[in-house]
Amino acid sequence: MAEGFVSISHLLGGTLEGKTARLRGWIHRTRSSGKLCFVTVRDSTGIVQVTVAKDSVPPQDFEDAKKALIESSVQVEGVVARDPRAPGGFELRASGFRVLGPSENFPITEYQSEEHLLNYRHLWIRSQQLTQIMKVKATALSAAREWFDHNGFYEVTPPILTSNACEGGSTLFEVKYFGEKAFLSQSAQMYLEAIMYSLENVFALPPSFRAERSRTTRHLAEYWHLEGEEAFVGNEGNMRIQEELVSAMVTSCAKRNAAELKALGRDPAGLLGMVPPFKRLDYGDAVRKLNEKGIDFAWGGDLGTNEERVLVEGEEKPVFVVNYPKEVKAFYMRENPDDTRTYLCADLLAPEGYGEIIGGSEREIDVGKLIERLKAQNIPLEPYQWYLDLRRFGSVQHSGFGLGIERLLRWVCKQEHIRDTIPFPRTINRISP
Ligand code: 4AD
Numbered sequence: 250m251a252e253g254f255v256s257i258s259h260l261l262g263g264t265l266e267g268k269t270a271r272l273r274g275w276i277h278r279t280r281s282s283g284k285l286c287f288v289t290v291r292d293s294t295g296i297v298q299v300t301v302a303k304d305s306v307p308p309q310d311f312e313d314a315k316k317a318l319i320e321s322s323v324q325v326e327g328v329v330a331r332d333p334r335a336p337g338g339f340e341l342r343a344s345g346f347r348v349l350g351p352s353e354n355f356p357i358t359e360y361q362s363e364e365h366l367l368n369y370r371h372l373w374i375r376s377q378q379l380t381q382i383m384k385v386k387a388t389a390l391s392a393a394r395e396w397f398d399h400n401g402f403y404e405v406t407p408p409i410l411t412s413n414a415c416e417g418g419s420t421l422f423e424v425k426y427f428g429e430k431a432f433l434s435q436s437a438q439m440y441l442e443a444i445m446y447s448l449e450n451v452f453a454l455p456p457s458f459r460a461e462r463s464r465t466t467r468h469l470a471e472y473w474h475l476e477g478e479e480a481f482v483g484n485e486g487n488m489r490i491q492e493e494l495v496s497a498m499v500t501s502c503a504k505r506n507a508a509e510l511k512a513l514g515r516d517p518a519g520l521l522g523m524v525p526p527f528k529r530l531d532y533g534d535a536v537r538k539l540n541e542k543g544i545d546f547a548w549g550g551d552l553g554t555n556e557e558r559v560l561v562e563g564e565e566k567p568v569f570v571v572n573y574p575k576e577v578k579a580f581y582m583r584e585n586p587d588d589t590r591t592y593l594c595a596d597l598l599a600p601e602g603y604g605e606i607i608g609g610s611e612r613e614i615d616v617g618k619l620i621e622r623l624k625a626q627n628i629p630l631e632p633y634q635w636y637l638d639l640r641r642f643g644s645v646q647h648s649g650f651g652l653g654i655e656r657l658l659r660w661v662c663k664q665e666h667i668r669d670t671i672p673f674p675r676t677i678n679r680i681s682p
């Protein structure tokens with residue numbers, strides 16, 4: 250906080266009652282009647298009511314306060330007074346009111362279409378809803394970094410421009426690269442696997458890109474991907490890491506952002522219960538469970554939104570679905586020695602039907618098997634030689650996972666659409682603003 254200015258949360262804290270204070274912010278709402286203006290002002294910490302009485306400020310200040318439209322930036326000086334009618338219980342009785350940057354007629358009013366709000370995302374980003382979500386997101390990210398820090402992981406910085414697919418060709422964004430073809434990264438996994446050979450436990454938080462052709466409420470073309478890779482860890486150890494990490498992130502949000510979560514319609518007390526262990530549900534048992542519930546689903550299929558929703562019915566906490574059939578997963582996963590039709594892998598499904606938030610697996614270390622699978626899928630080996638090399642020089646058992654930050658936030662913040670968990674969403678029909 251700059252010299253001489255107080256934050257609104259400080260002002261509402263009560264310790265400044267009767268004192269003179271100065272604050273800066275933006276006009277949230279305003280109305281005036283005769284000799285009195287009621288201006289609510291917001292800053293990054295809260296919203297406070299400012300009363301500007303004609304007799305208490307210089308004449309020009311009163312005129313300015315009366316005229317200033319919402320979203321104008323202002324600087325106010327006055328006395329902090331207790332007032333039970335004011336939101337927050339305190340108000341600032343102005344002795345001076347200055348408009349720093351006047352606002353034109355704000356193009357967003359109370360009832361607007363989703364399309365309008367997306368067109369004006371650069372202004373709608375100031376809304377209470379998006380502000381609350383961004384605060385929760387900041388907590389989730391710092392809690393994740395704290396968790397990794399306390400558990401012996403190094404943060405590393407993988408490339409975004411890449412020459413090969415990690416998750417298959419259908420969702421790749423192609424870019425020109427000095428006359429050659431390159432792709433935006435779908436996942437840092439392969440690079441994390443390479444770095445794991447020296448640092449053992451690594452994580453990264455890069456953006457990932459998916460050219461998703463579908464319009465769903467849980468797919469973005471650009472999202473933030475929290476990925477971990479761990480040496481000497483198998484599929485079960487990988488799940489233990491994930492459940493602890495998710496628990497740390499979610500419970501930190503519940504503790505540090507209770508007010509924001511409540512405003513978003515999420516009960517923070519419920520999130521405090523998101524502690525390990527999370528249930529493990531074998532894919533085969535998942536198929537049986539779906540069939541028992543009358544859903545026509547055959548072994549070998551991939552779980553869609555509806556199946557994922559049904560599988561977590563009645564579950565309070567996230568659920569791991571373990572050991573999917575090979576057909577529906579990527580080539581790099583380790584074959585399950587107990588059922589070679591499947592991989593040693595797990596997807597973590599959020600409760601309440603929010604669906605997959607993590608995809609993870611033990612990695613195949615048999616270079617022959619990797620080559621076989623690439624060939625079977627008609628994928629040229631050349632671009633993958635460096636990846637195959639990782640199995641040729643001191644390979645060890647290892648596992649890793651990728652958590653979609655916006656997927657997690659959509660669940661935690663109880664949002665219908667994933668786009669509201671990212672400031673500027675990129676989807677199939679939108680790249681602006
Ligand atoms: O399941 P996915 O495709 O797995 C991988 O990319 C692995 N290589 C990760 C790894 O092991 N390092 O993606 C991982 C997670 C998903 O569980 C989901 O949360 C998120 O990334 N995700 C998306 N989030 C938003 N929009 C999309 N289009 C997403 N696609 C995946």
Ligand code: MG
Binds near residue numbers: 596605607608
């Ligand atoms: Mg997945």
